Amino acid sequence: MKVTELRELSTAELMEKLSQSKQELFNLRFQNAINQLDNPKRIGDVKKTIARINTIIHERELEDSAV
Numbered sequence: 001m002k003v004t005e006l007r008e009l010s011t012a013e014l015m016e017k018l019s020q021s022k023q024e025l026f027n028l029r030f031q032n033a034i035n036q037l038d039n040p041k042r043i044g045d046v047k048k049t050i051a052r053i054n055t056i057i058h059e060r061e062l063e064d065s066a067v
Contacts, residue, residue: 001017001052003052006053006056007056011060014056014057018053018057021049021050022050024046025050028042028043028046
């Protein structure tokens with residue numbers, strides 16, 4: 001998911017997306033451990049998405065506390 005798409009989501013939607021991404025990462029790691037993962041690059045992509053979501057949430061928290 002692109003950063004511009006993530007920034008358009010509300011904070012509640014971001015929290016839901018974060019939860020889904022963490023669950024997906026868990027499943028990908030599990031598949032990797034038992035050698036059933038077809039695309040190992042997907043793990044890195046999901047990690048980056050999680051980091052992007054956390055960054056946007058943190059930025060919003062900083063904006064709210066500054067006001």
